[in-house]
Amino acid sequence: MFLVPDFVGRFFHRMASPPHFYAFTARLMPWLVVIFVLLTAAGLYGGLYLAPADYQQGDSYRIIYIHVPSAWMSLFIYMVMAITGAIGLIWRIKLAEIVAISSAPIGASFTFIALFTGSLWGKPMWGTWWVWDARLTSELILLFLYLGVIGLYGAIDDKRVASKAVAILALVGVVNIPVIHYSVEWWNTLHQGPTVTKMDKPSIHVSMLIPLLLMALSFKMYYLIALIQRVRVELLQRERNSQWVKAMVLENKQ
Amino acid sequence: MSLQEFFAMGGYGLYVWTSYGLTLLVLLANIIIPVIQRKQFFVNALKKKR
Numbered sequence: 500m501f502l503v504p505d506f507v508g509r510f511f512h513r514m515a516s517p518p519h520f521y522a523f524t525a526r527l528m529p530w531l532v533v534i535f536v537l538l539t540a541a542g543l544y545g546g547l548y549l550a551p552a553d554y555q556q557g558d559s560y561r562i563i564y565i566h567v568p569s570a571w572m573s574l575f576i577y578m579v580m581a582i583t584g585a586i587g588l589i590w591r592i593k594l595a596e597i598v599a600i601s602s603a604p605i606g607a608s609f610t611f612i613a614l615f616t617g618s619l620w621g622k623p624m625w626g627t628w629w630v631w632d633a634r635l636t637s638e639l640i641l642l643f644l645y646l647g648v649i650g651l652y653g654a655i656d657d658k659r660v661a662s663k664a665v666a667i668l669a670l671v672g673v674v675n676i677p678v679i680h681y682s683v684e685w686w687n688t689l690h691q692g693p694t695v696t697k698m699d700k701p702s703i704h705v706s707m708l709i710p711l712l713l714m715a716l717s718f719k720m721y722y723l724i725a726l727i728q729r730v731r732v733e734l735l736q737r738e739r740n741s742q743w744v745k746a747m748v749l750e751n752k753q
Numbered sequence: 754m755s756l757q758e759f760f761a762m763g764g765y766g767l768y769v770w771t772s773y774g775l776t777l778l779v780l781l782a783n784i785i786i787p788v789i790q791r792k793q794f795f796v797n798a799l800k801k802k803r
Contacts, residue, residue, distance in 0.1 A: 548759070558763035562772045569776070608779050616772040623768055721780060728787035735794050748798040 515594050517734050518743040524727045531724050538717035545710030553707075562620040563707075567695070568715040570613040572722060573641055574676055576606035580648070581673050584666030594730075596662035597737070599669065600652050601729035605722055607645035614638060625689055633682035634690040637675055644672040658737055 513519045546564035553560040580602040587596035617635070618628045629635065648665050655661035683692050694703045695711065703711070738744045762769045 548754075552763060557765060559765035559768055561762065561765075561769050565772060565776045605783055608783050612776050612779055615775055619768045619772045623765055725780075725783045725787075728784060728791075732787045732790045732794065735791065739794075739798065744798075748795060748802065751795070751799065 515592055517594065517738055517741075520594060521731055521734055521743075524731060528724070528727065531720060531727075535717060535720040535724060538713055538720055542710050542713030542717050545713060546707075550707045550710055551704075556624055559620060559623050562616050564710055564714045566613060566616040566620060567711060568718040569609045569616065570638070571715060572718050573606055573610040573613050573638070574679060575719075576602050576609060576722060577641065577644070577669070577672070577676060580606060581666075581669045584662075584669045587662055588666040591659075593737070594734075596659070596666075597730050597733045598726065600648070600662060600665055601726055601733055603645050603648045603652070603665075604729070605725045607642060607649065609718070609722075610638065610642040610645060614642065621689075630689050632688040632690060633686040634679065634688055637679040637682050640675055641672075641679060644668075644675065647672075 514523065542564065547561055550561075552558045580599050583595045583602070584599035586592055587599055614635070617638075621630075622628050648668055651668055652658075652661045652665045655664060682688065683690050695708065735744055760766055760770070
Protein backbone atom coordinates (compact mmCIF):
# COMPACT_ATOMS: atom_id res chain seq x y z
CA MET A 500 0.00 0.00 0.00
CA PHE A 501 1.16 3.53 -0.66
CA LEU A 502 2.17 5.76 2.29
CA VAL A 503 2.69 2.69 4.45
CA PRO A 504 6.31 1.48 4.63
CA ASP A 505 6.81 -1.94 3.14
CA PHE A 506 7.95 -3.63 6.36
CA VAL A 507 4.79 -2.44 8.16
CA GLY A 508 2.58 -3.97 5.48
CA ARG A 509 4.58 -7.19 5.65
CA PHE A 510 4.26 -7.25 9.45
CA PHE A 511 0.47 -7.03 9.34
CA HIS A 512 0.29 -9.56 6.54
CA ARG A 513 2.32 -12.06 8.59
CA MET A 514 0.33 -11.33 11.76
CA ALA A 515 -2.92 -12.18 9.98
CA SER A 516 -1.55 -15.68 9.49
CA PRO A 517 -2.63 -17.83 12.48
CA PRO A 518 0.59 -19.86 13.03
CA HIS A 519 2.74 -16.71 12.88
CA PHE A 520 0.44 -14.89 15.24
CA TYR A 521 0.46 -17.82 17.66
CA ALA A 522 4.25 -18.08 17.74
CA PHE A 523 4.89 -14.33 17.81
CA THR A 524 2.52 -13.64 20.72
CA ALA A 525 4.15 -16.41 22.77
CA ARG A 526 7.47 -14.56 22.52
CA LEU A 527 5.83 -11.16 23.10
CA MET A 528 3.92 -12.14 26.24
CA PRO A 529 6.69 -11.87 28.92
CA TRP A 530 7.50 -8.31 27.79
CA LEU A 531 3.86 -7.28 27.95
CA VAL A 532 3.55 -8.71 31.45
CA VAL A 533 6.66 -6.82 32.64
CA ILE A 534 5.34 -3.51 31.27
CA PHE A 535 1.92 -4.21 32.81
CA VAL A 536 3.37 -4.95 36.26
CA LEU A 537 5.55 -1.81 36.23
CA LEU A 538 2.66 0.45 35.15
CA THR A 539 0.29 -1.05 37.72
CA ALA A 540 2.81 -0.84 40.57
CA ALA A 541 3.58 2.81 39.77
CA GLY A 542 -0.11 3.67 39.30
CA LEU A 543 -1.25 2.05 42.55
CA TYR A 544 1.65 3.50 44.54
CA GLY A 545 0.86 6.96 43.21
CA GLY A 546 -2.89 6.63 43.59
CA LEU A 547 -3.23 4.86 46.92
CA TYR A 548 -0.19 6.26 48.74
CA LEU A 549 1.34 9.39 47.21
CA ALA A 550 -1.79 11.25 46.06
CA PRO A 551 -3.48 13.30 48.80
CA ALA A 552 -7.06 12.68 49.93
CA ASP A 553 -9.74 14.64 48.07
CA TYR A 554 -10.81 17.83 49.83
CA GLN A 555 -14.51 16.93 49.43
CA GLN A 556 -14.60 13.14 49.14
CA GLY A 557 -11.77 12.15 51.48
CA ASP A 558 -10.17 8.81 50.64
CA SER A 559 -13.29 7.36 49.01
CA TYR A 560 -12.29 9.04 45.74
CA ARG A 561 -9.39 6.58 45.38
CA ILE A 562 -11.86 4.21 43.72
CA ILE A 563 -11.37 6.54 40.72
CA TYR A 564 -8.08 4.78 39.88
CA ILE A 565 -9.95 1.66 38.83
CA HIS A 566 -13.41 3.05 38.14
CA VAL A 567 -12.50 5.59 35.46
CA PRO A 568 -9.90 3.46 33.61
CA SER A 569 -12.41 0.56 33.59
CA ALA A 570 -15.13 2.80 32.18
CA TRP A 571 -12.73 4.07 29.50
CA MET A 572 -11.78 0.48 28.65
CA SER A 573 -15.44 -0.56 28.42
CA LEU A 574 -15.89 2.00 25.62
CA PHE A 575 -12.49 1.44 23.99
CA ILE A 576 -12.90 -2.34 23.83
CA TYR A 577 -16.39 -1.97 22.39
CA MET A 578 -14.98 0.16 19.57
CA VAL A 579 -12.21 -2.40 18.94
CA MET A 580 -14.86 -5.13 18.84
CA ALA A 581 -17.07 -3.18 16.39
CA ILE A 582 -14.17 -2.18 14.11
CA THR A 583 -12.51 -5.61 13.98
CA GLY A 584 -16.00 -7.09 13.57
CA ALA A 585 -16.56 -4.84 10.56
CA ILE A 586 -13.14 -5.77 9.11
CA GLY A 587 -14.05 -9.45 9.50
CA LEU A 588 -17.43 -8.82 7.91
CA ILE A 589 -16.02 -7.00 4.88
CA TRP A 590 -12.72 -8.77 4.18
CA ARG A 591 -13.42 -12.12 5.88
CA ILE A 592 -10.13 -11.97 7.79
CA LYS A 593 -10.29 -14.79 10.31
CA LEU A 594 -8.00 -13.13 12.84
CA ALA A 595 -10.16 -9.96 12.85
CA GLU A 596 -13.25 -12.06 13.58
CA ILE A 597 -11.43 -13.77 16.44
CA VAL A 598 -10.15 -10.48 17.92
CA ALA A 599 -13.73 -9.16 17.85
CA ILE A 600 -15.29 -12.09 19.70
CA SER A 601 -12.35 -12.48 22.10
CA SER A 602 -12.74 -8.84 23.12
CA ALA A 603 -16.34 -9.32 24.26
CA PRO A 604 -15.76 -11.07 27.62
CA ILE A 605 -12.94 -8.66 28.52
CA GLY A 606 -15.10 -5.65 27.63
CA ALA A 607 -17.99 -7.11 29.61
CA SER A 608 -15.65 -7.55 32.58
CA PHE A 609 -14.51 -3.93 32.47
CA THR A 610 -18.11 -2.74 32.12
CA PHE A 611 -19.05 -4.83 35.13
CA ILE A 612 -16.09 -3.41 37.11
CA ALA A 613 -17.05 0.16 36.16
CA LEU A 614 -20.64 -0.42 37.31
CA PHE A 615 -19.70 -2.27 40.49
CA THR A 616 -16.97 0.16 41.64
CA GLY A 617 -19.26 3.06 40.70
CA SER A 618 -21.88 1.61 42.98
CA LEU A 619 -19.36 1.22 45.81
CA TRP A 620 -18.31 4.84 45.27
CA GLY A 621 -21.88 6.10 44.94
CA LYS A 622 -23.07 4.63 48.22
CA PRO A 623 -20.83 6.74 50.53
CA MET A 624 -20.90 9.85 48.28
CA TRP A 625 -24.45 9.99 46.88
CA GLY A 626 -26.13 7.92 49.57
CA THR A 627 -27.36 5.34 47.05
CA TRP A 628 -25.96 2.27 45.29
CA TRP A 629 -27.81 2.96 42.06
CA VAL A 630 -29.90 5.58 40.25
CA TRP A 631 -31.57 5.22 36.85
CA ASP A 632 -29.81 8.21 35.35
CA ALA A 633 -28.45 8.54 31.83
CA ARG A 634 -24.81 7.64 32.53
CA LEU A 635 -25.52 4.60 34.67
CA THR A 636 -28.34 3.30 32.48
CA SER A 637 -26.40 3.63 29.21
CA GLU A 638 -23.41 1.85 30.78
CA LEU A 639 -25.75 -0.95 31.91
CA ILE A 640 -27.04 -1.21 28.32
CA LEU A 641 -23.40 -1.56 27.24
CA LEU A 642 -23.06 -4.57 29.56
CA PHE A 643 -26.16 -6.12 27.98
CA LEU A 644 -24.75 -5.49 24.50
CA TYR A 645 -21.56 -7.34 25.44
CA LEU A 646 -23.56 -10.21 26.95
CA GLY A 647 -25.75 -10.26 23.83
CA VAL A 648 -22.67 -10.60 21.63
CA ILE A 649 -21.31 -13.46 23.76
CA GLY A 650 -24.69 -15.23 23.81
CA LEU A 651 -25.29 -14.84 20.09
CA TYR A 652 -21.82 -16.19 19.25
CA GLY A 653 -22.39 -19.20 21.48
CA ALA A 654 -25.81 -19.90 19.98
CA ILE A 655 -24.58 -20.35 16.38
CA ASP A 656 -22.55 -23.48 15.66
CA ASP A 657 -20.85 -22.35 12.44
CA LYS A 658 -18.30 -19.89 13.84
CA ARG A 659 -17.87 -18.01 10.55
CA VAL A 660 -21.62 -17.35 10.44
CA ALA A 661 -21.64 -16.55 14.17
CA SER A 662 -18.89 -13.94 13.60
CA LYS A 663 -20.99 -12.23 10.93
CA ALA A 664 -24.05 -12.06 13.18
CA VAL A 665 -21.99 -10.79 16.11
CA ALA A 666 -20.32 -8.08 13.99
CA ILE A 667 -23.70 -6.74 12.88
CA LEU A 668 -25.01 -6.67 16.46
CA ALA A 669 -21.82 -4.91 17.64
CA LEU A 670 -22.09 -2.32 14.85
CA VAL A 671 -25.72 -1.54 15.68
CA GLY A 672 -24.76 -1.10 19.32
CA VAL A 673 -22.17 1.57 18.47
CA VAL A 674 -24.94 4.22 18.77
CA ASN A 675 -24.77 3.67 22.53
CA ILE A 676 -21.12 4.77 22.74
CA PRO A 677 -21.56 8.55 22.21
CA VAL A 678 -24.67 8.38 24.41
CA ILE A 679 -22.54 7.06 27.29
CA HIS A 680 -19.78 9.60 26.70
CA TYR A 681 -21.99 12.69 26.46
CA SER A 682 -24.70 11.53 28.89
CA VAL A 683 -23.28 13.67 31.71
CA GLU A 684 -23.49 16.76 29.48
CA TRP A 685 -26.80 16.09 27.71
CA TRP A 686 -28.81 15.25 30.80
CA ASN A 687 -28.85 16.48 34.35
CA THR A 688 -27.40 13.64 36.30
CA LEU A 689 -26.09 12.61 39.67
CA HIS A 690 -22.90 11.38 38.01
CA GLN A 691 -20.18 14.02 38.06
CA GLY A 692 -19.02 15.62 34.83
CA PRO A 693 -15.72 14.81 33.15
CA THR A 694 -12.62 15.93 35.02
CA VAL A 695 -9.96 14.69 32.61
CA THR A 696 -11.33 14.64 29.05
CA LYS A 697 -12.45 18.26 28.96
CA MET A 698 -11.38 20.57 26.18
CA ASP A 699 -9.79 23.11 28.52
CA LYS A 700 -7.50 22.23 31.41
CA PRO A 701 -8.46 19.10 33.33
CA SER A 702 -9.94 19.99 36.73
CA ILE A 703 -7.92 17.37 38.57
CA HIS A 704 -4.62 17.99 40.34
CA VAL A 705 -1.51 16.61 38.67
CA SER A 706 -0.66 14.40 41.69
CA MET A 707 -4.01 12.65 41.13
CA LEU A 708 -3.93 12.82 37.34
CA ILE A 709 -0.60 11.03 36.83
CA PRO A 710 -1.60 7.82 38.71
CA LEU A 711 -4.94 7.88 36.88
CA LEU A 712 -3.21 7.98 33.51
CA LEU A 713 -0.76 5.27 34.63
CA MET A 714 -3.70 3.04 35.59
CA ALA A 715 -5.37 3.78 32.24
CA LEU A 716 -2.19 2.59 30.48
CA SER A 717 -1.96 -0.41 32.80
CA PHE A 718 -5.52 -1.45 31.89
CA LYS A 719 -4.73 -1.02 28.18
CA MET A 720 -1.76 -3.35 28.66
CA TYR A 721 -3.95 -5.78 30.59
CA TYR A 722 -6.46 -5.81 27.74
CA LEU A 723 -3.69 -6.66 25.29
CA ILE A 724 -2.51 -9.55 27.50
CA ALA A 725 -6.01 -10.95 28.17
CA LEU A 726 -6.96 -10.50 24.51
CA ILE A 727 -3.92 -12.43 23.28
CA GLN A 728 -4.68 -15.27 25.72
CA ARG A 729 -8.25 -15.58 24.44
CA VAL A 730 -7.31 -15.18 20.77
CA ARG A 731 -4.78 -18.02 21.04
CA VAL A 732 -7.41 -20.42 22.45
CA GLU A 733 -9.97 -19.41 19.84
CA LEU A 734 -7.35 -19.84 17.08
CA LEU A 735 -6.51 -23.36 18.26
CA GLN A 736 -10.16 -24.36 18.40
CA ARG A 737 -11.03 -22.96 14.98
CA GLU A 738 -7.89 -24.31 13.34
CA ARG A 739 -7.85 -27.68 15.10
CA ASN A 740 -7.90 -29.56 11.79
CA SER A 741 -5.13 -27.54 10.20
CA GLN A 742 -1.56 -28.74 9.80
CA TRP A 743 0.13 -26.29 12.18
CA VAL A 744 -2.15 -27.15 15.12
CA LYS A 745 -1.87 -30.89 14.51
CA ALA A 746 1.91 -30.59 14.41
CA MET A 747 1.92 -28.71 17.72
CA VAL A 748 -0.29 -31.34 19.35
CA LEU A 749 2.02 -34.14 18.15
CA GLU A 750 5.12 -32.37 19.43
CA ASN A 751 3.17 -31.61 22.62
CA LYS A 752 4.18 -27.98 22.35
CA GLN A 753 1.87 -25.36 23.82
CA MET B 754 1.09 7.25 57.76
CA SER B 755 0.74 3.99 59.68
CA LEU B 756 -0.28 0.77 58.01
CA GLN B 757 -3.54 0.84 59.96
CA GLU B 758 -4.36 4.32 58.72
CA PHE B 759 -3.59 3.24 55.20
CA PHE B 760 -6.03 0.33 55.34
CA ALA B 761 -8.70 2.43 57.06
CA MET B 762 -8.80 4.83 54.05
CA GLY B 763 -10.24 7.60 56.24
CA GLY B 764 -13.22 5.43 57.14
CA TYR B 765 -13.96 4.40 53.55
CA GLY B 766 -11.81 1.25 53.72
CA LEU B 767 -14.69 -1.14 53.12
CA TYR B 768 -15.76 0.60 49.89
CA VAL B 769 -12.25 1.17 48.57
CA TRP B 770 -10.87 -2.31 49.29
CA THR B 771 -14.00 -4.12 48.11
CA SER B 772 -13.66 -2.24 44.81
CA TYR B 773 -9.99 -3.14 44.43
CA GLY B 774 -10.50 -6.74 45.56
CA LEU B 775 -13.34 -7.40 43.17
CA THR B 776 -11.43 -5.80 40.30
CA LEU B 777 -8.46 -8.06 41.03
CA LEU B 778 -10.70 -11.16 41.03
CA VAL B 779 -12.39 -10.30 37.73
CA LEU B 780 -9.10 -9.44 36.01
CA LEU B 781 -7.40 -12.61 37.30
CA ALA B 782 -10.31 -14.76 36.08
CA ASN B 783 -9.94 -13.31 32.58
CA ILE B 784 -6.34 -14.55 32.43
CA ILE B 785 -6.79 -17.90 34.20
CA ILE B 786 -9.82 -19.05 32.15
CA PRO B 787 -8.14 -18.91 28.70
CA VAL B 788 -4.92 -20.45 30.08
CA ILE B 789 -6.90 -23.42 31.46
CA GLN B 790 -8.85 -23.67 28.18
CA ARG B 791 -5.60 -23.84 26.20
CA LYS B 792 -4.14 -26.56 28.42
CA GLN B 793 -7.46 -28.42 28.12
CA PHE B 794 -7.35 -28.14 24.33
CA PHE B 795 -3.99 -29.90 24.16
CA VAL B 796 -5.05 -32.59 26.63
CA ASN B 797 -8.19 -33.33 24.61
CA ALA B 798 -6.38 -33.22 21.28
CA LEU B 799 -3.79 -35.73 22.51
CA LYS B 800 -6.53 -38.05 23.81
CA LYS B 801 -8.16 -38.09 20.39
CA LYS B 802 -4.85 -39.03 18.80
CA ARG B 803 -4.46 -42.14 20.96
